[in-house]
Amino acid sequence: MDAVKLSRYLVLVVGSVISAAGHASNNVTPIDGQANEAIFQGWQVFSEACGSCHGDFGQGKIAPDLTQQIKTLSEEDFTRIVTNGKGLMPPWKANQEVMHNMGNMYRYLKARSSGVVQEGILMKPR
Numbered sequence: 001m002d003a004v005k006l007s008r009y010l011v012l013v014v015g016s017v018i019s020a021a022g023h024a025s026n027n028v029t030p031i032d033g034q035a036n037e038a039i040f041q042g043w044q045v046f047s048e049a050c051g052s053c054h055g056d057f058g059q060g061k062i063a064p065d066l067t068q069q070i071k072t073l074s075e076e077d078f079t080r081i082v083t084n085g086k087g088l089m090p091p092w093k094a095n096q097e098v099m100h101n102m103g104n105m106y107r108y109l110k111a112r113s114s115g116v117v118q119e120g121i122l123m124k125p126r
């Protein structure tokens, strides 16, 4: 395991321990019911598929900060761009997981943009 993978792993383990202990973590903002599940799903797929370029929390990396861009993007425009690609971004239409979670990813980024969800690892809702 290389250092980057190891540190990611440690972050996840520490996060799980904090969650298991039942303490409120700064990384998690509770949201009620269904939204919570949708946003969690959206974040999982987003961080897997998009994090390498846009940052695991949409904060921007080698590609734009989507927590800002999303403010002026409708869900239709978001879906169109992600499906077909834009500039240096590849199209995602062949990726079932991304296509099935389009709305969830949009909701996650909207929640990040409005500050309802902070930058950080989300826990699976109970």
Ligand code: HEC
Residues within 6 Å of the ligand: 046, 049, 050, 051, 052, 053, 054, 062, 063, 064, 066, 069, 070, 073, 078, 081, 082, 086, 087, 088, 089, 090, 092, 098, 105
């Ligand atoms: C290989 C790197 C890369 C990956 C992976 C990637 N993107 Fe992008 N994305 C970019 C780049 C670069 C741009 C800027 C394109 C431009 O404006 O020419 C961009 C632009 C966007 C935009 C448009 C922002 C705007 O307002 O113009 C959205 C929305 C977006 N990406 C969403 C996603 C989502 C969702 C995923 C994961 C399914 C993803 N991207 C994965 C590189 C990437």
